[in-house]
Amino acid sequence: MTGEDQDLFRLIFELNRRLTGELERQLAEFDLTPAQAQLLRELEEPAPMVSAAERMHCDPSNVTGIVDRLERRGLVERKTTTSDRRVRRLELTAEGRRVRVEVERIMAAMPALEALSATDRDTLRDLLARSMEDAATRPG
């Protein structure tokens, strides 16, 4: 591990900071936090709390609060299922689906990385994907 690798971490963190900052600004126009937006995105199909928590990489007790805030705004509903009455199926409302489309639009229109050519972006995408594919199969 060389000093240049530290630069690499810094670059990734810095790029993420900028992208996240820009994303937050855009989401703020819809009064959404990143976590709320992420949950909306995960709910293209209805899903129980526990699987939502898995996709969000967080504790289920956490999802309760995020859903509370989205439900208060009428974007998400907790439905019960007949098969297992413990389970709450999270489901977007009509308004929730509309907002979800906006979130997708924001993600697609993020004005970053445009400085790179299409070829460079392809290369970048390839490098990032490979770095994580391998990391997933490695023990360390």
Place this chain on the structure above:
Amino acid sequence: MTGEDQDLFRLIFELNRRLTGELERQLAEFDLTPAQAQLLRELEEPAPMVSAAERMHCDPSNVTGIVDRLERRGLVERKTTTSDRRVRRLELTAEGRRVRVEVERIMAAMPALEALSATDRDTLRDLLARSMEDAATRPG
């Protein structure tokens, strides 16, 4: 902007999530949060609160709390300056400098991206750097 660019964002966010997660695990052994570690790193040289806040990209009122927690543990001290008595100069203690070395060590030893070859890492570093250089000079 194409659909592939959404994948690019996802890849960057996902890579950041993994790196941040690993970093948090390592920092937790020293009872440090990322924000606290970042502040330690910024204080290689003593600095006033306001400039620390600028480097942290956050509000000065925020730095107060982070410094409170570090000061409580004896890692940082608030010194007064003679020239401008409004200013508190943040200064690492001897223990703070020791912990700071550990933080640097953790950053340098992060076991990620090792899946890529040295050449790939060079390419990645170049792409990331260029993407942000250009973004900084752009209006949008």
Place this chain on the structure above:
DNA sequence: TATTGTTATACTCTATAACTATA
């Protein structure tokens, strides 16, 4: 008047532990 820093306040995210209802 403007700046440095703190305090008061509030919100979101985060986790752990204890709990209820159900399986």
Place this chain on the structure above:
DNA sequence: TATAGTTATAGAGTATAACAATA
């Protein structure tokens, strides 16, 4: 016994506004 979800609790980061001390 185990699982799904909530509630209680706590702590960290974040911002805004009001404030005191100083410039």
